[in-house]
Amino acid sequence: MLNTIPIEEVKILLRKKDDRTATDWCKKNGVKIYPKETGRNRFVYAADFHHIFHKDLIYSAEIEFGDHAPEAIDAYLSNDYLAIKRLREGKIVSNPYNRYIPQGIIEMEFLNKIRRK
Numbered sequence: 001m002l003n004t005i006p007i008e009e010v011k012i013l014l015r016k017k018d019d020r021t022a023t024d025w026c027k028k029n030g031v032k033i034y035p036k037e038t039g040r041n042r043f044v045y046a047a048d049f050h051h052i053f054h055k056d057l058i059y060s061a062e063i064e065f066g067d068h069a070p071e072a073i074d075a076y077l078s079n080d081y082l083a084i085k086r087l088r089e090g091k092i093v094s095n096p097y098n099r100y101i102p103q104g105i106i107e108m109e110f111l112n113k114i115r116r117k
Helices: 007-013 019-029 046-053 055-077 081-089 105-116
Strands: 004-006 042-045
Touching: 004 007, 004 046, 007 019, 007 042, 007 046, 042 046, 046 055, 055 081
Parallel strands: none
Antiparallel strands: 004 042
């Protein structure tokens, strides 16, 4: 299941005062807004929004850290200053806590089946 962000939350993340301003920002930056099947609520996909919202961070991490840009981005977004320091010093240490978390019962059962094999 894809993570979504309601337009009301986008407004808060962008520090805007109304939904229309957040909608305009999304349109200007190429973030597609989708309607909910029920009601007037609208949403964006979290991956689309965060890719655009953090594009400067992503770009600079790719330049500075190369193949280790994903680890650097995770470290910046989680305020893991020690990991950033290690990345800058070239002492790459993968984060053992950065593991997939199942989103539902079906996914948990599937992962349990895999682990038993």
